[in-house]
Amino acid sequence: MENHCYTCQYCKKEFIPKRRKIQKFCSDSCRVSFHRFKNVGLALKSTNLQIKEEEQVTSKMQVDQISTAGVANAAIGTGIVEFAKNIFTREEDKPATKGDFLKLAASVKRYHKIKNLPPNHMGQIPYFDLTQGIVVYLSSTFQF
Incomplete structure (x- = not known):
C-alpha cells in the first residue's frame, strides 16, 4: 500500500x-x-x-410545452390515418366490433338442419338444438 x-x-x-x-x-x-x-x-x-x-x-434541455395547436395537429393527423385505413382496408380484413357480434348472434338460429341424417320413421327431419346441444326431430311443417 x-x-x-x-x-x-x-x-x-x-x-x-x-x-x-x-x-x-x-x-x-x-x-x-x-x-x-x-x-x-x-x-x-x-x-x-x-x-x-x-x-x-x-x-x-427544455421540454416542449403542450399547446392547442400541437393537440389539434395530432388530432388531425390521427383522423387522416384512421380515414385512410378505412378506405384502403377491405371489409373482410377489418377487425370485428361489438355490433358485428350482435348481428351474428341475431342471425344464428336455435335449430340447424342436419343434412347427413335421414328422417325418422314418422317423417320428421333431424335438427341440432344449439341451446340444449342435442339432436331433435321436428315435423317438416315446423317453422322456427
Missing part, C-alpha cells in the same frame, strides 16, 4: 489510495460522476464549476 497522498480528479480532495496502482479518484461515486460528465463533454475542473455547468445543462 502506498502512503503518498493523491488528489481526486473530480472533487479535488486529497486521499491515500487503497489499491496498489495509482488511483485517480477517491471513491467510486467520484469516478462514475466524472465519467458521466466527461461523456456529456463537461469535464469539470472544480466543484464551483460543477454547479454552474449543471445549471447550463438543465437550461439547455
